[in-house]
Amino acid sequence: MTDDLSTIGLDDDQRELAGMVRDFAEQVVAPQAYEADRTHTLNLDVVRQMGEMGLFGLPFPEEHGGQGGDYLALGIAIEALARVDQSIAITLEAAVSLGAMPIHRFGTDAQRAEYLPSLLAGEQLAGFGLTEPEAGSDAGATRTTARLEDGEWVIDGSKQFITNSGTAITRFVTVTAVTGAGGQGAREEGKEISTIIVPNSTPGFTVEPAYDKVGWRASDTHPLSLQGVRVPEENLLGGRGQGFRNFLSILDEGRIAIAALATGAAEGCLEAAVDYAKQRTVFGAALSTRQNAQFTLARMRARVHTARLAWHHAARLRDAGKPFAEAAAIAKLVAGDAAMDNARDATQIFGGNGFMNEYAVGRHYRDSKILEIGEGTTEVQLLVIARALGLAG
Structure with a gap:
């Protein structure tokens, strides 16, 4: 289509x-x-x-x-x-x-x-090691530490859910770590967060076995362990203490890309559902002739169109050098919902076949849930939008 x-x-x-x-x-x-x-x-x-x-x-x-x-x-x-x-x-x-x-x-x-x-x-x-067992949406709760010793950063801690961290061609992971007290980039008073480049071959840096995930199962995702990891002082990425501020800006941009991904998923579900409804015969007529199916497909179409408009708008603001954090949050919120809703509706259109992994809609159903969680949960996007409205928290 x-x-x-x-x-x-x-x-x-x-x-x-x-x-x-x-x-x-x-x-x-x-x-x-x-x-x-x-x-x-x-x-x-x-x-x-x-x-x-x-x-x-x-x-x-x-x-x-x-x-x-x-x-x-x-x-x-x-x-x-x-x-x-x-x-x-x-x-x-x-x-x-x-x-x-x-x-x-x-x-x-x-x-x-x-x-x-x-x-x-x-x-x-390369990967970006932000999330920890106790630091997800509240990334300022980072517990991984890094201290300077003889011209090297000595890093101890753990990370989880890190994409592209353990492939045969992964070169490094940039990790967030507490490097001292206070600092301009601190999330909380008394905590300075910085980002440091850690090559995968570094002693003490262990890429743990890959997760057995519900979705995105062909994507490379691992927990990471850092025990006495030593890297040169010049592996600091950005200014010391600027890590929290820097990764927030990275996440704002990433939300646009995730919204684009979610839009593609929603579109894939729509296309598959339309094709299937035209071919599937139910009680002597094509499923696509049934008004209920038509209304479902029409709503799916509207979701794709709205999601695309949202992420295009956010991307154009970003590319024009204009403030885009709120637009990125709206795009991720709208597109993530569209992907999940379209995956559910497409699976329903497919009936029992939609529950089979060999059909793309079944995989989209499993895959799309993470779009409401990764790179900022739905609740985080709502908070960003609420703050843009001037609502205190």
Whole structure:
């Protein structure tokens, strides 16, 4: 089903990108999605091909090996991939928003020169170690610590739910850690939080076995353990004590990309449900002729359109250098709800078949729940929007 509304407001280059990634998704990503999900395996050959297409470098300047695009271009690619496989889409989203973007935004010239070329080419991946057992939405409750000793950071702690942290091509994880008392970037009085680059080969840094997840099962996600990990002092990313402020800005951008992913998932469910309803015969007539099914599909269509408008608006604000935190929160809220609602409705349209993992709608049903949790829960988005309305808390 061709969605002409999906390309309204895009220029020729953006339309070409959307078509290219959509074709790639259908021809390369979709055929391997079920097996990858079944075996909990990230297909690195698909990752390599995405790198060759330039997808990992989309929103970065050409001087660092990027494509010279913007966040709207990144979202277009993520949305097209998520239609058929959310695991591949989140691999790209996390690699860009959480892996490479912090280096680009806050790194020194030396750090950018060392890390960005391979990350933007998709030859290597990186993760962002923020979440801990006691620090999720309240990321300021970070307990991982780092102290300076003989020109090195000595890091102790643990992280959980870290994407792209344990693949064969993962180079490093940037971790948040308490580096002292007070500081401009402190979440709470008396706590200074900084971000530090930790290469995966560092002694004491252990990537624990991958999670057995409900959804995104072909995405690489691990808990991490850091025990007496030593890295050079120059592995500090951004100013000391700026970690909390910096990762908040990274999460704001990431919410736009997650909203694009959710929109793609909602669209994939809609397309599959429309096709199935036209083919499925119920009591002597196509399911698509039943008014109840038509109303369900119409609501699904409206959700996709609204979600896309929301994330496009947030991306354009970000790319124009204007405040976008509230728009990003609205986009993630609206799109996350659209993905979950469309997955539920598509599964209902499919009936018993929708409960089978071999059908994409069944996988979307499992995958989409995390879109209401990751990179800021629904409740966090509501708080951000409420604060933008001037409501005190």
